[in-house]
Amino acid sequence: MKVLKFGGSSVGHPDRIRGIVEILKGYYATGDHFTVVFSAFGGVTDQLIEMSELAEQGDDRYGQLFDAFSERHQTAITTLLGETALYRETSQQMRRSHEVLKNLLYGIFLVREASPRTMDYVLSFGERSSAYIISQALQQAGVPTEFLDARRIIKTDKTFGNAKVNFEKSYQKIKQHYVEHPKVQVVTGFIASAKGGLTTTLGRGGSDYTASLLAAGLKASAIEIWTDVNGVLTADPRRVKKAFTIPTMTYAEAMEMSHFGAKVIYPPTLMPALQQRIPLYIKNTFAPEFEGTKVSEDSNPEGAAVRGISSINNVALCTVSGTGMFGVPGIAARIFGALAQAGINIILITQGSSEHAISFAVQPAVAEDARLAVEAAFAFEIERGVVNTVKVERELCVVAIIGENMRYQPGISGRLFRALGQNGINAVAIAQGSSELNVSVVIAKEDETKALNALHESFFLSDHKTLHLFIVGVGLIGGTLLQQIQKQNEYLRERRGMEVKVVGLANSKKMLFDAEGIDLADWKDQLRQADTAIDLAVFVGRMRDLNLSNSIFVDNTADKKIATFYEHILDESISISTPNKIATSSGYLQYQRLKRIAEKRGVQFRYETNVGAGLPVISTLRDLIDSGDRITKIEGVLSGSLSYIFNTFDGSRPFAAVVREAKEKGFTEPDPRIDLSGKDVARKILILARETGVALDAEQVTIDSFLPQEASEAADVSAFFTVLEERAAYFEQLLQQAQQEEKVLRMIATLEGEIATIGIQAVGRDNPFFTLSGSDNMIVFTTDRYSVRPLVVRGPGAGAEVTAAGVFAEIIQIGTLS
Template structure:
């Protein structure tokens, strides 16, 4: 014998019921002996509650709600049964039943009250209607089916709304009834009866409970719970998109999953199955061939995953009783929990430190004020004496739990849990773990629940596969190149590094767009941004990134905008890592530079800016490696501007200086106003950043800029006027070049840091100098250190261009991803 149960979503529409008929035909054809339990049609229970509420409030609109209820069932009969005697019989039976409901509702309307006892009777019409109609449909399909009102076989007490089952009496009646009926019984879920024939209901998950009770009474071979998902999943699929089906669970694991919010299984359902050792299967009505989840007493083997699932309770309040008066005093816990029990307050989670100084417990928010009052009354004497503090209450919290019997066999599970939470900036308010090590529960801020579920799911089920969520501001030349590199490399990242990069948000100066599932990075993304994006608003963009609160979030700033840099502190403080070529933040005040580094360290996130100096060259990381390994920096010299490198590498006496500068501008190597480059200010910002990385608290004004331009160049009213000044001073630049050439030297704009002195200026260097052989737009940095003294360490390569800069940012994104792993 098998007991099958189909939920409300499975019978929500006539076409779904026909799908169930097909499933049951296969069972019948294979010779399986089975009975089947049905919930009310999807949404019907809610409509019955609503019409009762309206009637009790004296609102005659209850009649409209009732008529919709009656019409829905008559329409189902018409859709499911062909015209004839069976349809007529079914329709007549339903009309009579619904007339009783109509009169009952009118009575509620007259007395303006719907007691729990009355409500149980009202709600029973949902299951009684659906089960009777489906029993007739099964007969029409050739299955010898018979309608069974569960009130005949399941006995309870008179706790209306959630009645307590009399197991011995119920099992006896189940056995007796089935001994006399050989047809396929189609049973009403959820409903039962008390002494005197009063209708009762079994509470949340009652139809599943009905199936389990019948199975236990009949010593069935299996229970099958058919629903709209493919078994018990590793996490809630509405919150964790990558959740997948757990093939098998023990009763204990399933119980824990259900306690912590997994709605596929309800705890009462498991108890009869557990006591009778009946395996329970969770299957999908809409994918009947999928095996689903098996719940049984079979223990997981030690080589299986330690964590079987992750679940959560969405909204709890945490109360804490603390004080010196608790230490070493026997009976404190008994008084505390006794006071709560007297007020019928259910406790979700309990945690107490070994110091006995505090006991924390989580309750439903609706019970929090009552719980606080009850505990403070119980400890009023100690509170008045000042040895126990007033109860502390924290709201807007959630409980997240990892569950699995194998956790006891595998060390490091808790460490992985807290590492995943910590790297995503999620604070653990309280922690609880039983000695059985069946679950580890963590109380966290409610706003972080989704983020925590996804971070933990990746840590335990996708540990070889991680998703990075990018928010990119600036999709011009560098940004668009970065997007292309991500698109071209994502397959490699998935297969070789177990990493997927999703661009969740992007913005330029005019538009911004978001997609939590990841924006498509095909060639059409620019059109998508401009046609479907909202008007750009930096504050809104940052706020949306914060509110999405996605795990493994990274903010990428590809601009040179000082306003965006002003948001860095807040972004890091939200535990979001940053990668940026924008030099503004790190070259502003030393206090701000230190603040950003401090926040990143405090929040445990990454702040990367390698491309601030030398585009994609590993200059900052090389310097950090030298310092971290204990080397001492004696001098840093560098050609740190690709545009200036291009200009001076091409200034070989064959062409006037102004022509070379104009070419550099036309190629996009310089800023729109080349004076920004030629003044040395940009190079000054770069040597400033390197100085700060060595630990020197230097400010911009401490850098000596040795100007080389002729008088009037920097003060020219416009860029065109500036070029006119250069052209007028052609002889000046020719002499500058000739003077160096006479000594066999070339001109280079070199930044120097020695001790705590920094300068930027044009120098003439000979063949023995490493900068002499520079070509193109290459950058070069020379580190002279205690270890690299006689032969300094040189880093050289392209120091400008969208490809190398974007590649540098991309490398930092991957580095952040590895840190988060």
Template sequence: MKVLKFGGSSVAKPERIRGIVDILKDYYASGDHFTVVFSAFGGVTDSLIEMSSIAATGDDRYGEAFQAFAKRHQDAIKELLPAGDLRKETADKMKKSHEVLKNLLYGIFLVREASPRTMDYVLSFGERSSAYIIAQTLRHAGIPAEYLDARKIIRTDKNFSSAKVDFDKTYQVIRNYYTEHPKVQVVTGFVASAKGGLTTTLGRGGSDYTASLIAAGLQADAIEIWTDVSGVLTADPRRVKKAFTIPMMTYAEAMEMSHFGAKVIYPPTLMPALHKRIPLYIKNTFDPSFPGTKVSEESSRDGVAVRGISSINNIALLTLSGSGLFGVPGISARLFSGLATEGVNIILITQGSSEHAISFAVKPDDADKAKKAVQKAFEYEIERGVVNAVKVERELSVVAIIGENMRYQPGISGRLFQALGKNGINAVAIAQGSSELNVSVVIPREDENKALNALHEAFFLSDYKTLHLFIVGVGLIGSTLLRQIREQNEYLREKLGMEVKVVGMANSKKMIFDVEGLELDTDWKKRLKASETKADLAVFVGRMRDLNLSNSIFVDNTANDKIATYYEGILDESISISTPNKVATSSSYQQYQRLKAIAAKRGVQFHYETNVGAGLPVISTLRDLLDSGDRIRKIEGVLSGSLSYIFNNFDGSRPYDEIVREAKEKGFTEPDPRVDLSGKDVGRKILILARETGVALEAKDIELKSFLPEGAMEAESVDDFFQVLENNQDYFAKLQADAKAEGKVLRMIATLEGEKASVGMQAVDTDSPFYNLSGSDNMIVFTTDRYRERPLVVRGPGAGAEVTAAGVFAEIIKIGKFLS
């Protein structure tokens, strides 16, 4: 014998019921002996509650809801049964049943009250209607089915809305009834009866419970719970998109999953099955061939430590603390007794070894009641000041990792807290039972989704990590970065177990978000252009914070000084940053230090390698030298790709102004070349390098040695600036000729020596590593204790969208590895 149960979503529409009929026909044809339990049609229970509530207020509009209820069932009869005697019989039966419901609702309307006893009777019409219609449909399909009102076989007390079952009597009645009725019984879920024939209901998950009770009474071979998902999943699929089916789990694991919010199965369902050792299968009505999840006493042999991750969405945490608790026997008994008296259920409890504090979680609605109960129980100690007033923390959630094999594998808790910590999720309280079946962590409610995804990746997708990118600036560098990500994503997935999703994007005009990840072909440009959301950096950062996705990275591809003002808040939200924007790191030294301190405190990454040498490993090389104990004596560098191009081509064959114009046209310089030629941009770069060595310099401390003729920097426009250069061709020609006469070439070099930094044009000879510099290359020379005779040289392209974007991309990957 098998007991099958189909939930409300499975019977929500006539076409779904026809699918169930096909499933049951296969069972019948194969010779399986089975009985089947049905919930009310999807949404009907809520409708019954609604119409009763309306009637109880004295509002006659409850009739509209009732008419919709009656019509829905009559329409289902017409769709499921052809015209004829069977349809008429079914429709007449429903009409009479619903007439009783109508009169009952009218009674509620008259007395302005819907008691728990009355509501149980009202709610029974949902299951009684669906089961009868489906029984008749099965008869039409050739299956010898009989309708069975579970009130005939399940006996309970009179605790209406959540009745307690009399197991011995119920099991005896079930056995007797099924012995006398050999046909396929189609049973109403959820409902039962108390002494005197009063209708009761079995509470949340009552239809599943009905199936389990029948299976236990009949010593069935299996229970099958058919629902709208493919078994018990590793996490809630609405919150964790990559959740997958757990093939096998024990009763204890299933019990823990259900306690912590897994909606597929309810604790009462498991108890009769566990007691009688009946395996329970969770299957998908819409994918009947999928094996689903088997729940039994058999432990899986796959070696997986964590079987699933679940959560309780909203709890309040109460803490009783004080020196008066230390070493005093009976404290826990008094606490539990006080709560029990008020009917408060404890979800989770934890106590430190110092016995100084006890924390326990309850439902938010019970928080105030629990606080009063505990303070009353410890009134004497609180008045004496040896116990503090009860502290209540709200807006919290509990996440739990569950699995019987956790006890055999060390390091599970370490992985849990590492995953939470790297995503900036604070553990408010921790609880772990001696059985090590679950580890529960109380966290801020706003972090629940992030925690579930972070933990799911850590335990089920440890070789596969998703990075969520929020990109500001999709111009030349930004669009190049997006192309590089698109082209490399397959490699990252296959070789590094890493997927990069761009979930937020903004330019100076528009912004868009897509938590599933934006397509990185040309479609993103169209979507951004068509977006109706105007760019607003505060809103963008706020949205990024509110989404609270795991492994979030903010990428700033701009040179915008306003964006840099948000870095502090972004890092403080435990979001890593990668940026070629030099504003933040070259602002005040105090702010530079603050940003690094926040990143360290929050355990996130703040990368700005591209601030100095585009894609060149300048800052990372400097850090490696310092971390390994080397001492920096001197740093020299050609740190501007635009200035490198200009001076490398300034050989006397062409006027200086012509070369500068060419560099501007090629995109090497800023729109206003004075930004480059003034040395200010290079000054920022040497300032950043100085700070990385530990020298606390400010921008004003950098000596800028101008080589430009008088009036160049004061020109009113770029055109006027070029005119000044053109008017001073002889001046520039002499600079180049004088250097050439000495066998030297001109280079714009930044220098840091000790605590002094400067930027200026220098004439260098063949002994200088800068002599043979070409194109737009940058070159940085480190003279250190270890590299004194032959300085360490880093050389390569120091400008251009490809290398800069590649540098940012490399940092994104580095952050991803850190988060792994």
């Protein structure tokens, strides 16, 4: 014998019920012996509660809800049975039943009272209606069934709303009834009866409990709970999109999952099954071929350490502390005795080894009652000042990892706290039982979804990670970066187990957000059509409020204002990758502060593309220093635009023509003086100096300008080019002097010791900078290890493709490290 149960979502409307009829016809055709339990139609129980509350308030709108309730069931009868004799019989019976309900509601309306006893009777009409209609539909489909009102076989006390079952008496009646009734029994879930025939209900998950009681009474071979999901999932799929089905789990694991909010199984359901060792299967009504989850006593020590991650999304934490608690026996007994007398249920308990404080989590609605109860119990100690008043913290939640095999594998707790810490989630309290069946952590309520995803990724998807990008600046570099991400995402998923989702985009006018990921195939149209004007403070606030795991802020601009938000972004435990040199070349103290905040928060502040675009300049420098090498000198051609200009200026054309060509090709800024002045190069050598540990500020970098003063001070770009043309002989002379010595001109930045300089140099063939071509950058590191032959990094130092690629590489590195 198998016991099957179908929940409200499975019987939400006639089409779904037809699907159930097909499932049960299949069972019957194979010769399986089974009985089936049904919940009320989806939403009906809430509807019955609402109409009762309206009637109790004297609001005659309850009648409209009753009419809708009655009409819904009559429609189901018509749809499922058609114009048949069975239809007429079922319709008449349903009208008689609903007439009783109508009179009952009118009685509530008259007396303005709906007692728990009355409410249990009202609620019984949901299951009684659905089970009766479905039993008739099964009969018409050729399955010989009988409707069974569970009040006949399940007996309870008179605790209305959550009645306690008389197991011995109920099991006797179940056995007797099934011996006398060989047809397939279609049973009402959720309801039972007390002495005198009074209707009672079994509380939350009551229909599942009914199925479990039947299985225990019949010593069934299995219980099947049919719902709208593919079994018990590793986490709540509404919060963790990558949650998947747990194929098998033990009763203990299922109990823990249900305690921490998993809605698929309720604790009372498991007890009768556990006592009789009856396996329980969770299956999907809408995907009957899926195996679902099996819950049994079978345990596999070689299986996964963590089976699932669950949470209770709203708790209050009460803490009792004081010197008068240390070493005093009976403190915990007094605390929890006071709470028990007040009827307060405790969700979680934690106590430090110092015995100075005991914390316990409760539902927020009873937190004040808990405080008063405990303070009353310790009134004498509080008055003497040896016990403090109870501290109550709200807006918290509990997240738990669950699994019997955690006891066999070391490092589970470390992995949990590492995942939380890397995402900036602070643990307010921690609890772990000696059985190691679960590790529970109290955290801020706002961090719940982020924590669930971070933990799920850590324990179930350790070879798969999702990065959430917030990108500001979608011009040449930003747009190229988006193209590269779109092109490479499939490869990263398949080969690196990494998915990059762009969840925030902004340009100089608009901003766009999508927590599920913006479709990069048409991001331009989406951003153009966005109705939110750009506001950096709002953008950063939205990024914070989304609170997604593995968040990375990408600044593709040269905007000084955006750089002012870096400190706040890092402080929110969000990593940063940027080619924007403003922050790293600003004041030295601010540079240090940003680095320290990133370190403190456990996030990454990356700016490799500040120097050399996509070249590995800063990372190479860090590797040298971290490995113990000492930097004695750094020399570099650090500007792609200046490199192009001096590599092209060979005397065949005036200097002004070469600069104009570089501007037209996009190598220089719109005002080439920004490049030719050496200020951009100064920022780069300043950054490299700071990476070596030299505390330089911008004014300490010496720039030996080669531009005539009148060129630097020209009124505009047009006037600047006029001066260059007028002073053509000056630039020609610089070139000829170098050529006479068989040398070439290069704009070189140098750091030696704590001295940073920039200027034009004429270099010969024995110098590594002699062979530079195009817009290449070259950085030469002279160190203790590379003293005879310096270490050279060379390659394209400008251009959207290489800069975007450098940012993209940093994003992947951040994802790998987080």
